[in-house]
C-alpha cells in the first residue's frame with residue numbers, strides 16, 4: 001500500500017465501484033465485464049504526461065475496483081487480464097494496450113459464456129426440470145443453449161434470500177419461454193424429487209474443486225446428492241481462483257444486516273447479532289461437474305487446468321510496485337485455447 005495520496009479517478013471507475021459495492025452491478029461475470037470497461041474508460045481519460053503517472057493512476061483504479069467485493073475472483077482476474085497487458089514506452093502506447101485488452105476481455109467473456117452454454121446444454125435432456133439458485137449468467141447460458149437446441153426445459157427457481165436474485169432468474173427464464181415455479185429457499189428439498197438437474201453458477205472455484213457461490217448453494221448440493229439429483233456448476237475459467245493454488249482460502253463476503261432485517265424489526269428483537277454471509281463453499285464431493293468453456297470437468301480435476309492457466313502464482317498488477325507496466329502472466333485466459341479438455 002502506498003502512503004502517498006491516491007490519484008483522482010475517472011467518474012466511470014468511481015461509479016462502477018459504487019455499483020459493484022451496492023450490488024446494482026452484480027454476478028461474477030457481469031462484475032468482471034464492468035471492471036474491464038471502467039479500466040478502459042480510465043485509460044482513455046488519464047491526463048498523464050509520463051508513463052509512470054499513467055501507470056500509477058491505472059493501478060489506483062485497479063485498487064478502487066478490487067476493494068469493492070471480496071469473493072468473486074472474476075473481479076481480480078479481470079484486473080489481472082487488463083492491467084497485466086499494460087505495456088509501452090509512451091502514454092498513448094499504454095492507453096492503447098489497456099483499451100485493447102479490455103475489449104479482448106469483454107469478447108472472451110461473451111465467447112466463453114456461449115461455449116460453456118453449449119457444453120452445459122448437452123447435460124440437459126428434452127423434458128428436464130432444473131432447479132436454480134441465485135442468478136448466474138453462466139448457468140442460464142446452458143439453459144438458453146438447451147432451449148435453442150429445441151429441448152423443453154422447465155425450472156424450479158429458488159427465491160434466494162436475502163436479495164431475491166431468483167426473481168431475476170425467473171424473469172430471464174420466462175423470456176426464454178421456460179415455465180417457472182418460484183419457491184422459497186426452505187422448500188428446495190421438498191421439490192428436489194421433481195428435479196432432474198440442479199444448475200448453479202460460481203463466484204470462485206478453488207484448486208481442490210470446491211465451489212464458492214451464493215449462500216445456500218452448499219445446502220442445496222447436499223440435499224441434491226441425498227436425493228440423487230446431479231448438480232452442475234457452470235463457470236467460465238475466470239472463476240478459477242489462482243491464489244488457492246498456493247493454499248489461500250477464499251474470503252466470504254459478509255454483508256450488512258439491513259439486507260436481512262429492517263431497523264424496526266431488529267429493534268423489536270432486542271439485543272442480538274445478525275449475520276449475513278453472501279456466499280458459501282460447496283465441497284467437490286457434492287458436485288457432479290464443473291462446466292467451463294474449455295470442457296466439463298469432475299471438480300477434483302480442475303487443478304490441472306488451473307495450473308495451465310495461471311502457473312503456480314498469480315500477478316497482482318494493481319498493486320503499487322513501481323514502473324509503468326504490469327507483469328504479463330497469471331491471467332485467466334492466457335492459455336485457454338490449449339486448455340485441457342475432459343469428458
Ligand SMILES: O=C(COP(=O)(O)O)[C@H](O)[C@H](O)COP(=O)(O)O
Nearest residue numbers: 026027028029136137138201202214
Ligand atoms: O452467486 C452469484 C451472484 O451473487 P451476487 O448476486 O451476490 O453477486 C452467482 O451465482 C455467481 O456470481 C455467478 O454468476 P455469473 O454466472 O453471472 O457470473
